[in-house]
Amino acid sequence: GQNIDQPTEMTATEGAIVQINCTYQTSGFNGLFWYQQHAGEAPTFLSYNVLDGLEEKGRFSSFLSRSKGYSYLLLKELQMKDSASYLCAVRGRAGTALIFGKGTTLSVSS
Amino acid sequence: EPEVTQTPSHQVTQMGQEVILRCVPISNHLYFYWYRQILGQKVEFLVSFYNNEISEKSEIFDDQFSVERPDGSNFTLKIRSTKLEDSAMYFCASSGTPNTEAFFGQGTRLTVV
Secondary structure (H helix, E strand, O other): OOEEEOOOEEEEEOOOOEEEEEEEEOOOOOOEEEEEEOOOOOOEEEEEEOOOEEEEEOOEEEEEEOOOOEEEEEEOOOOHHHOEEEEEEEEOOOOOOEEEOOOEEEEEEO | OOOOEEEOOEEEEOOOOOEEEEEEOOOOOOEEEEEEEOOOOOOEEEEEEEOOEEEEEOOOOOOOEEEEOOOOOOEEEEEOOOOHHHOEEEEEEEEOOOOOOOEEOOOEEEEEO
């Protein structure tokens, strides 16, 4: 089976840095993905990690430790528009579909 | 920028009726997926499709569901005899290879009354 855990909610202020954690237990591992989803909209792809370490993409970075079954998404210089759900998704075996966690709802206030 | 398009954006149907949700994946993509998201819940995998056949399906994808690629551009999800609990947002997604990110369409909100 597969299990993906994320905090349900987080809050932060504009300009701050926030780290959203994700832990997973899967049969096989072929990549971890982060998506952003605004209310009522589709998930949009943010980042992808398949090897250990940090991937940086502008204000967003994602980290992976395969031995710990752990990832985080780091958002810097937060803006109001970053208020959304952040979804952690894992591909277990190569060629299989992404399985999503429940998502973390981030609220950014001024 | 290429995108996945879905129609209709919103569908209301009576319980027991059949519905067909339509998707046009990104044109050079070969791997197609349907997901659903019940209001307030997580995105759930339904089925993946490659080379004109189902490559993987979840336990949600039972006999009331079917998928088809009727021509070179469309990818459809059919739900026979809809139930109240089928009310959800249905997302189509596609990817260029089996191990890269999937790109999602804007979804069809299905309401069964």
